[in-house]
Amino acid sequence: MTIRDLVRRFSSSPSTLAATSAATLATAVTGSLATDVESRWYRRRELPPWQPPRLAFPIVWTTLYADIAVTSAASLTRLRQTDPRAARRFGVALGVNLAANAGWTVLFFRARRPSVATVGALALAASSADLARRASAADRAHGWALAPYAVWCTFATALSADIWRRNGDG
Template identity: 45%
Template structure:
């Protein structure tokens, strides 16, 4: 049985390199996803959206700190994780970022709120798995991902509501009481 050495923990390149790599991966996912968003398109403007949908300027205001938390939590957890678990954690982070950047392509470019629901449900499951993996090595990093999970859940509810309203023959959603 071999003892775990310091080289088995974290990145062999050093902690700063791990943070740089997670930041680059998150930035790439954010840019790729943002490229697909077209909130000014006639198609999107005509969708039946609920009154509780945030204004357009809220989305970048929310996503910038969420992306920063993903990069920081990912780097912190990867730096505190042993080799085998580190590869699995890196894979979970990568899968989550792929799903994160895929949703706008499915919803906006594919013009499919229904397919968007599936994409966001997959993102929700991936986010839960990512938080579980991060928590194994760093509870603080896992806790910092809670707002990301909450926003993804909110986005799922919003996407479901839009999909219901945009289904062929769908009746408009009833107004909120109050």
């Protein structure tokens, strides 16, 4: 199955796919611009030995952002047909989720506040699980498609908390 087949299968509305893609792209760009793993502050952090290698992050996040865009478009399309109010609530939940997603990077790398970033990561993990639950209401497969995002955000919360524990906010 090609990506085109997946897009066709999961989204019958090109404008919805364009909107969810634009929103996730904006989140990805914001996160990328805020991330600075070369800063003196970050290089001085003691990182847990179980942190994935740097290369894992862009690979994982690119995959997850594509998943979020396509699956959210499919969920919104289906919900608009069956429950327009649920579709509106899903759209709001997606917006909140993407804002929390970009916000974590700003809190961690720009504000240099691992404590606050950990709380933000926890909120993002909860929001991601909620988004998967809402997608499941449209189609069980949509919920399963977003489950890896919730799992990764939960992992990121543990990672943030351990970096905070090891280094404090200094």
